[in-house]
Structures are given as structure tokens and as C-alpha cells.
Amino acid sequence: MDxxxxxxxxxxxxxxxxxxKAGDTITVHYKIIEGNKERVQQYRGVVLQRHGSGMSxxxxxxxxxxxxxxxxIFPVNSPFINKIEVNKHGQVxxxxxxxxxxxxxxxxRIQERRMKYPESYDTEEKGQET
Amino acid sequence: MPGLIGKKIGMTSVFDEGVNTPCxxxxxxxxxxxxxxxxxxxxYESVQIAFDEKKEKHTSKAMAGHFKKANTTxxxxxxxxxxxxxxxxxxxxxxxxxxxxxxWLDVTAVSxxxxxxxxxxxxxxxxxGDNTHGQHNRQRAPGSxxxxxxxxxxxxxxxxxxxxxxxxxxxxxxxxVKIIPENNxxxxxxxxxxxxxxxxxxxxxxxx
Numbered sequence: 001m002d003x004x005x006x007x008x009x010x011x012x013x014x015x016x017x018x019x020x021k022a023g024d025t026i027t028v029h030y031k032i033i034e035g036n037k038e039r040v041q042q043y044r045g046v047v048l049q050r051h052g053s054g055m056s057x058x059x060x061x062x063x064x065x066x067x068x069x070x071x072x073i074f075p076v077n078s079p080f081i082n083k084i085e086v087n088k089h090g091q092v093x094x095x096x097x098x099x100x101x102x103x104x105x106x107x108x109r110i111q112e113r114r115m116k117y118p119e120s121y122d123t124e125e126k127g128q129e130t
Numbered sequence: 131m132p133g134l135i136g137k138k139i140g141m142t143s144v145f146d147e148g149v150n151t152p153c154x155x156x157x158x159x160x161x162x163x164x165x166x167x168x169x170x171x172x173x174y175e176s177v178q179i180a181f182d183e184k185k186e187k188h189t190s191k192a193m194a195g196h197f198k199k200a201n202t203t204x205x206x207x208x209x210x211x212x213x214x215x216x217x218x219x220x221x222x223x224x225x226x227x228x229x230x231x232x233x234w235l236d237v238t239a240v241s242x243x244x245x246x247x248x249x250x251x252x253x254x255x256x257x258x259g260d261n262t263h264g265q266h267n268r269q270r271a272p273g274s275x276x277x278x279x280x281x282x283x284x285x286x287x288x289x290x291x292x293x294x295x296x297x298x299x300x301x302x303x304x305x306x307v308k309i310i311p312e313n314n315x316x317x318x319x320x321x322x323x324x325x326x327x328x329x330x331x332x333x334x335x336x337x338x
Contacts, residue, residue, distance in 0.1 A: 003139045006313050007155045011144040056143045079145050 008055035015077050020059075022047050022097045023090030023110050028061060028074060029082040040082055043072060046110065049096040050076075062100065069101065089113040131236065132214040133333035134159045134224055135181035135207050136316065138239065140326050144317070146307050153307055156237075156316040158229075158332055163222045164200040164208065176212040179224060180205035181329075207329050226314050229334055234303045235316075238331040239324035243296035248272075253289040299323040302335070 020026050027044040045063030048071065052058055057076040062069060074081060090110035100108065136158035143152050165178035182205055186194065189204040197204050201221045218224070229235065249255040249272040258269045272291070275284050305319040322330060 003157060003313060003315060004142050004155050007139075007153075007308075007310060007315050007317055008142055008144060010308060010310055011146065054142070075143075075145075075150060077145075078150070079148065 005054060011055075013077075013079075014055075015081060017076070017081075017084040018086050020047055020084070020086050020089075022049050022095055023092030023113075024086055025088040025090065025110075026061065027085040027087060028072075029084070030074070030078075031080045031082060044087065045070075045072075046090065046097075046100065048098060048100060089115055131333035131335050132177075132211055132228075133235075133331060134161050134226070134228060135179060135209050136330045136332050137182070138322055138324050138326055138328050138330055139315070141321065144307070146319075151307060151319055152321070153317045153319055154304075154322045156318065156322065156330060156332065157314055158226045158316045159314055160223045160225045162200060162202045162205065163218045163220055163224065164196060164202065164205075166218065166220060167210065174212075176210045177214050177218050178208060178210045180208045182206040209331060211331070211333070226309050226311055226316055229306060229309060229316065229332070232306055232334045234335065235306055235318060236300060236302050236333045236335050237304060237318065237322045238298060238300040238333070239322060239328060241295045241297055241299045241323040242325050244294040246292065247294040248291045249289060252291060252294045255289075 024047050025045065026047055027042050029040050029042055032039055032041050043061060043063065045061040048060040048062050050057065050059045051073075055077050058073050059076060060071055060073050062071045064070075088110075089112065091113040092110060100110075136156045139155040139157055141152065141154050143150055145151070146153075159181060161179040161181045163177055164180045167174060167176045167178065169175055180197070180200075180202070184204050184206045186204060189197070194204060199220070244251070248270050250257045250270045255270075255272060258265050258271070261269065272289075275288060275290075301320070301322060304322070307317040307319050309316055316332065324330060
């Protein structure tokens, strides 16, 4: 496994993002190349899951586009992601909230998580340990 | 074809020139030249190379003597390859740098054994495709094996169920993504036959 990590580290610069997990609402700012023009587009939705580990980790974001649900999978270490904003920390009980796909209307709401230290999950976890 | 012995480490994906590329990581070499076969002595020309350390106590006396001649430690895997342009000498080390100028590489390995498999998995037969209309339990059966009174036999080579995998497979033209000489690593685009940790032979077909 270590040799795979060595190989991966030759390529990708690890992206630095605020911590987020399933149930959170985030905005992904990602670059689109059209011809030779580059522009940044935003994609806002609920994180369904974080999948995999290491350099090949991905996350799935679901949003409602009109009446149609749209899901996009982003590699965490994609060079095309400019920035990720966490808009809302959601309170969910599982790491993968696929049941969320089946919910509509008032059911499709996620309770906001009450954060001890609202900046990030890291500080919250530290606070629990001590 | 000239090349190296290596070991399959596993797969990952990397962003190579902005494209997410599936890659196999191989540990290639360093290999030690243990014997040079010549036209005069053996009747053909080739280079015998060895890879992967093993302990002295796991080595037979005959092989121990062979490695001693090349002035090297005992190795697990010994392979003969033809077509080297460079005149190697016994005891020389060949490292991953050997592939420096290559773009495409071929990889030979023993594929994963699948055991006894039916025709659908082994030969890509379609199966029946319907669970009703009198199929009972014949959904993945091969169907008819041929005629009756003529030819009164089953033709040779007819595709049937049997052992699948565990055979030597060569994959051609895998794109070389990166060489990492410090760790003897090689990144090839795409997949390579065999399980993780199994031996592979990496050849460079471009150089004749």
C-alpha cells in the first residue's frame, strides 16, 4: 500500500478543503474548460457520501435542478476544484445517506447540526477528546 | 523482447495532464544479469535476469552456485529475455531507468485463476435470457453441442465449461505514465493481468 501512496504523491497536490461529510450542504467551485477559455461554475447541493480513500477519494453531491435530482461525483483531489464552501452542517445518522434520494417535499430536509466549535469538524473532534 | 521483471503492486488513479487516468503501479527491478546465453555455446542469444531477494536457506545448492557466479544474492524469480541491444555483462544491474525513452510497454503475467467456470463467464455465451417458457434450470446452459447422426461426435475445440484463468496473458501497448526511479516504480495506464504481488515481465517492444 505504501508504494501506491508514493506513486500517487508524485502527481497530485492534496487539495485543502474545510472538512465536510454526508448531510452537509456545500458549494463546489469547479473549473470548466470550453475551447481554450476557462471559467468557474458553482454546484450547490447535499453531500450523499464520501467514497474511497487516499488520492482517489471522491464525494457525491446531490441537488434538485427544478424537479429533477442531479448527482455529481467529484474526486476530492481533482485539479479542477477551485474551492469548496460548507453552507450548512447537517445532522444525519449515517455516513452514506442514499435514503435521501427517495425523499421529497418537507421530508427532504436535514436538521442542522449544532456545532460546539462551528469553524470545522477538526476542532469539534478535538474538543470531544479532551 | 528486452525488459525487466517486476511485481504488481496495485491500482490507483492519478491526474495525468488534467485527465483522471486509471493506473497500475508496478515495482520493476532492479534486476541482476545472472547469465549471458550466446550463439556459440547455447545456440541462441539471450540474457538471463533475476529479481526479488530471497534467503540463502531457501535456495537450492545448485541455484546458490549460479547466483554466486554472478556475484549476487539469491533471487526468487529468474527469467530469460531476448533482444537486448545493450551488451550486458554478468552481474550488471538493470533498473527502471531502462524504460526512460519508452512510450508503450507490454506486460506478461499469469492471470487470476477463476476455477471451473461455465460457458457464460468463460466464453461469453448469452445464456437463455428468459426465466419462463419452460426453462426450468437451464438459464446458463450451453445449449446444443452439434448435430446427431452426422457427425455422431462433438467437434474438437468446441467451447465448453472448464478451468478459467491462471494462464499466461500478455497485454500489449500500455501507456507509460511515469517512472519513479527512487522507489523502482512504474505507472502504466490501464490494468495488468494477475493478482497483487504477483510477478510480471515488462517488455519494451519499440526497441528491436
